[in-house]
Amino acid sequence: MDKMQLNRLRLDLATKAKNGLDFILAAAIVWSIISLVWYLDYSSYDKSILTFIVGSAMLPLALGLSKLLKTT
Numbered sequence: 001m002d003k004m005q006l007n008r009l010r011l012d013l014a015t016k017a018k019n020g021l022d023f024i025l026a027a028a029i030v031w032s033i034i035s036l037v038w039y040l041d042y043s044s045y046d047k048s049i050l051t052f053i054v055g056s057a058m059l060p061l062a063l064g065l066s067k068l069l070k071t072t
Contacts, residue, residue, distance in 0.1 A: 018069060018071045019071075021065075021069060021071060022062045022063075022065040022066040022069055022071050023062045025062075025065050026058055026059075026061040026062035026065055027058065029061060030054060030055060030057065030058050030061065033054045034051050034054050034055065037050045037051055037054060038051070
């Protein structure tokens, strides 16, 4: 098996396994919520705390999406 064939099989497997799709979707959701947080009329301190809280939901959201999309 040559390098080109191995690379093609690796890409095919990544496509079938939907590698990273759950984290990409979770990141899109988290960043959308963070952008909404920064449009709110709160102090900068409150916005930064809310950003931290929303950002901490990234991993659980990605794990939930992986179960929903069956990418595990």
